[in-house]
Amino acid sequence: DSDRTGERDLLDRRAAAFATVQEHYYANPPRIERGWRHHLLSTDGRSYLDIVNNVTPLGHAHPRVEQAVSRQLRRLNTNSRFHYASVVEFTERLAALLPDPLDTVFLVNSGSEAVDLGLRLAIGASGRRDVVALREAYHGWTYASDAVSTSLQDNPNALATRPSWVHTVDSPNSYRGRHRGPDAVRYAPEAVAVIDELAAAGRPAGAFIGETFYGNAGGVALPDGYLAQVYEAVRRHGGLAVADEVQVGYGRLGHWFWGFEQQQVVPDVVCVAKAMGNGHPLGAVITSKAVADRYRDQGYFFSSTGGSPVSSIVGLTVLDTLRDEDLQGNAVRVGGHLKSRLEALADRYGIIGAVHGSGLYLGLELVRDRVGLEPATEETAELCDRMLDLGVIVQPTGDHLNILKIKPPLCIDTAAADFFADTLDLALTQLGHSC
Numbered sequence: 309d310s311d312r313t314g315e316r317d318l319l320d321r322r323a324a325a326f327a328t329v330q331e332h333y334y335a336n337p338p339r340i341e342r343g344w345r346h347h348l349l350s351t352d353g354r355s356y357l358d359i360v361n362n363v364t365p366l367g368h369a370h371p372r373v374e375q376a377v378s379r380q381l382r383r384l385n386t387n388s389r390f391h392y393a394s395v396v397e398f399t400e401r402l403a404a405l406l407p408d409p410l411d412t413v414f415l416v417n418s419g420s421e422a423v424d425l426g427l428r429l430a431i432g433a434s435g436r437r438d439v440v441a442l443r444e445a446y447h448g449w450t451y452a453s454d455a456v457s458t459s460l461q462d463n464p465n466a467l468a469t470r471p472s473w474v475h476t477v478d479s480p481n482s483y484r485g486r487h488r489g490p491d492a493v494r495y496a497p498e499a500v501a502v503i504d505e506l507a508a509a510g511r512p513a514g515a516f517i518g519e520t521f522y523g524n525a526g527g528v529a530l531p532d533g534y535l536a537q538v539y540e541a542v543r544r545h546g547g548l549a550v551a552d553e554v555q556v557g558y559g560r561l562g563h564w565f566w567g568f569e570q571q572q573v574v575p576d577v578v579c580v581a582k583a584m585g586n587g588h589p590l591g592a593v594i595t596s597k598a599v600a601d602r603y604r605d606q607g608y609f610f611s612s613t614g615g616s617p618v619s620s621i622v623g624l625t626v627l628d629t630l631r632d633e634d635l636q637g638n639a640v641r642v643g644g645h646l647k648s649r650l651e652a653l654a655d656r657y658g659i660i661g662a663v664h665g666s667g668l669y670l671g672l673e674l675v676r677d678r679v680g681l682e683p684a685t686e687e688t689a690e691l692c693d694r695m696l697d698l699g700v701i702v703q704p705t706g707d708h709l710n711i712l713k714i715k716p717p718l719c720i721d722t723a724a725a726d727f728f729a730d731t732l733d734l735a736l737t738q739l740g741h742s743c
């Protein structure tokens with residue numbers, strides 16, 4: 309009892325001192341003070357399977373990261389105006405992960421910063437101020453990245469409150485959008501028409517920004533050819549293609565290291581974060597030398613901690629470990645297994661409308677009926693609470709908060725994936741769902 313009182317007290321102190329615009333998971337959250345691989349441990353002695361932490365692809369408390377960071381902290385941590393090897397090695401390694409002509413790297417500390425800088429590079433290089441963004445998207449909280457974030461899940465007033473330089477195109481959602489299934493090919497010509505109209509009105513877009521695989525909408529792949537057509541249109545009018553790879557890039561999709569590979573395009577500017585640092589704040593923007601150089605007389609760039617010796621060492625260690633533990637391969641194998649388990653559950657539970665995604669970026673979309681696709685929002689919240697009781701941490705996403713986002717650490721094994729599917733099966737039965 310005194311423990312529970314202590315927990316309540318800690319939550320009250322959190323509510324008093326921590327900006328509550330950022331809510332915590334769960335009404336009665338377990339207190340998590342430790343993690344190991346794809347498990348989280350609460351102070352009341354329970355172990356939870358972690359299905360949400362795409363920020364830690366190597367898993368929690370990875371000894372290689374811990375050792376590399378503590379060694380570097382004992383030696384030096386400073387800013388990247390100093391000359392040291394790790395920042396050079398890390399930028400070379402990042403650039404080598406991208407196709408030509410993307411060879412120039414900016415190092416920052418988060419996805420929001422990466423998107424903000426990515427947009428400013430595109431605006432600087434194109435000399436144009438207008439930006440086209442996808443609806444139902446989240447790109448960050450800084451001025452520019454928030455301006456292009458239209459997700460209603462994060463701000464119900466988002467569309468009405470965007471600045472006038474932001475123009476949005478329909479969410480190209482092939483499952484529940486205006487065009488479904490094979491008809492989803494219609495989204496691209498519609499987006500191209502918006503881009504052409506802007507140019508005709510004398511406001512050609514300086515940038516198009518979008519996730520390359522629709523993470524915020526639940527891991528829905530963009531329709532085939534979508535980015536090729538939209539990128540071509542924005543470039544035809546002198547703008548640049550900015551790819552947000554913050555969630556979907558870095559190997560999580562399994563078959564593709566970057567989401568843009570799935571669309572068979574090469575962006576002009578790529579924004580990366582989250583997985584890069586395994587939880588340590590790291591972000592990057594990778595572009596061509598030509599675009600980077602044009603920014604010189606357009607704005608300023610220096611980050612006090614971006615590319616610091618510690619950040620560079622973390623970045624290198626994460627890349628080494630992803631390679632040595634074949635975690636992208638694990639995303640193919642375990643992700644493929646998990647997806648087929650979830651599809652088998654969809655045959656047994658009518659509430660499962662679709663299983664989206666690739667590798668270890670999956671989305672389980674819950675609907676009240678499979679024809680009208682009415683979002684099962686309350687049921688999804690109830691399911692997440694029941695999953696917590698049963699030992700699994702999973703959360704909803706999408707504008708209707710009716711999609712379980714499944715993006716665990718990439719080290720998750722088949723046994724844990726089976727535990728997740730079995731627990732989902734049990735929870736759905738306990739909550740009275742069936743065919």
Ligand code: PMP
Binds near residue numbers: 418420446523553554
């Ligand atoms: N872009 C996308 C697609 C994201 O999902 C996020 C974070 N949820 C961001 C950008 C912003 O990243 P950060 O929280 O590191 O600022």
